[in-house]
Amino acid sequence: MPEETPVIETHNLTRRFGKVAAVDGLDLSVAAGEIFGLIGPDGAGKTTTLRLLAAVMLPSAGEARILGFDTRRQAEHIRREIGYMPQKFSLYGDLTVAENLGFFADVFGVRGAERRRRVDELLGFARLTEFTKRRAAALSGGMQKKLALACTLIHAPRVIFLDEPTTGVDPISRREFWDILAGLHVQGVTLFVSTPYMDEAERCSRVGLMYEGRIVECDTPDALRQRVPGDLLAVWTADVPAARRIVRALPGVLEVQTYGDVLHVFVAEAAEAAPRLRAALAAAGIAVTEIKQTTPRVEEAFISLIQERRRTTEN
Ligand SMILES: Nc1ncnc2c1ncn2[C@@H]1O[C@H](COP(=O)(O)OP(=O)(O)O)[C@@H](O)[C@H]1O
Numbered sequence: 001m002p003e004e005t006p007v008i009e010t011h012n013l014t015r016r017f018g019k020v021a022a023v024d025g026l027d028l029s030v031a032a033g034e035i036f037g038l039i040g041p042d043g044a045g046k047t048t049t050l051r052l053l054a055a056v057m058l059p060s061a062g063e064a065r066i067l068g069f070d071t072r073r074q075a076e077h078i079r080r081e082i083g084y085m086p087q088k089f090s091l092y093g094d095l096t097v098a099e100n101l102g103f104f105a106d107v108f109g110v111r112g113a114e115r116r117r118r119v120d121e122l123l124g125f126a127r128l129t130e131f132t133k134r135r136a137a138a139l140s141g142g143m144q145k146k147l148a149l150a151c152t153l154i155h156a157p158r159v160i161f162l163d164e165p166t167t168g169v170d171p172i173s174r175r176e177f178w179d180i181l182a183g184l185h186v187q188g189v190t191l192f193v194s195t196p197y198m199d200e201a202e203r204c205s206r207v208g209l210m211y212e213g214r215i216v217e218c219d220t221p222d223a224l225r226q227r228v229p230g231d232l233l234a235v236w237t238a239d240v241p242a243a244r245r246i247v248r249a250l251p252g253v254l255e256v257q258t259y260g261d262v263l264h265v266f267v268a269e270a271a272e273a274a275p276r277l278r279a280a281l282a283a284a285g286i287a288v289t290e291i292k293q294t295t296p297r298v299e300e301a302f303i304s305l306i307q308e309r310r311r312t313t314e315n
């Protein structure tokens with residue numbers, strides 16, 4: 001395969017269920033070594049996309065190529081080459097950690113010295129070495145996810161598809177899991193990961209925001225942040241709801257988002273808007289601790305870009 005050939009490439013990839021287009025005309029290209037994050041709410045079409053790419057489901061229209069192989073005609077080949085961790089990955093609860101890994105090694109025909117080497121390496125990698133004899137059902141949620149990942153990697157795939165691997169996992173395990181993914185990325189593995197958590201976008205080399213079967217925004221986290229129109233002001237105040245009402249009504253304010261006790265205010269120009277905000281809040285008797293210009297996180301950028309899109313489609 002020539003180096004420039006994308007690892008994942010789709011043209012008008014579409015999957016319908018009755019009248020619902022779960023995946024609607026996807027055009028996507030992912031290069032070797034990327035961590036591509038597919039981010040979107042429940043029902044956006046992430047799982048269907050992953051199934052189409054992993055060649056376990058046929059498209060209704062369009063096509064997908066993985067490592068240059070067609071998902072319709074070369075599905076068997078693709079399934080051997082890639083790693084795919086479904087949203088509901090089936091570990092064998094009654095089998096131990098070691099037995100689960102052994103099972104997947106059998107499935108993928110990994111044998112002998114190579115098998116022993118892979119199992120040891122993956123146990124260390126997933127920090128499960130001390131738990132080889134524990135039954136999978138007795139592991140914590142985070143450890144089960146790591147074991148599922150280890151099983152997915154048993155045949156040393158160069159491309160892996162992970163469907164919501166961190167959903168329902170505690171924040172510390174989530175971070176650990178992403179550290180493991182970063183380790184794979186460093187080894188040159190191409191990763192395609194879906195997640196409902198926008199904060200995980202920061203750990204991807206590129207992200208696509210999926211909404212109603214389409215990727216509505218797709219870029220690097222930095223580029224997405226820069227595409228947000230205007231500047232962002234963070235406003236710390238004791239009375240967030242009241243401050244929000246006042247700030248929203250001010251001219252030059254594009255949008256207001258609330259994060260706990262901080263208001264994030266998108267304005268046309270920070271230098272000009274900050275004093276105006278301060279004055280308006282003071283006049284209303286609302287105490288302000290601090291107003292400071294800040295860079296949007298990808299999460300905020302996405303919300304802002306989607307609202308921008310809604311405004312333009314409604315008008
Ligand atoms: N096997 C199926 N049969 C019928 N509808 C489905 C099926 N799988 C998914 N859908 C529908 O397709 C849409 C996208 O679902 P899904 O791909 O699971 O989204 P996500 O993974 O982002 O939550 C939803 O409206 C869902 O109800």
Ligand SMILES: [Mg+2]
Pocket residue numbers: 046047048087163164
């Ligand atoms: Mg899903």
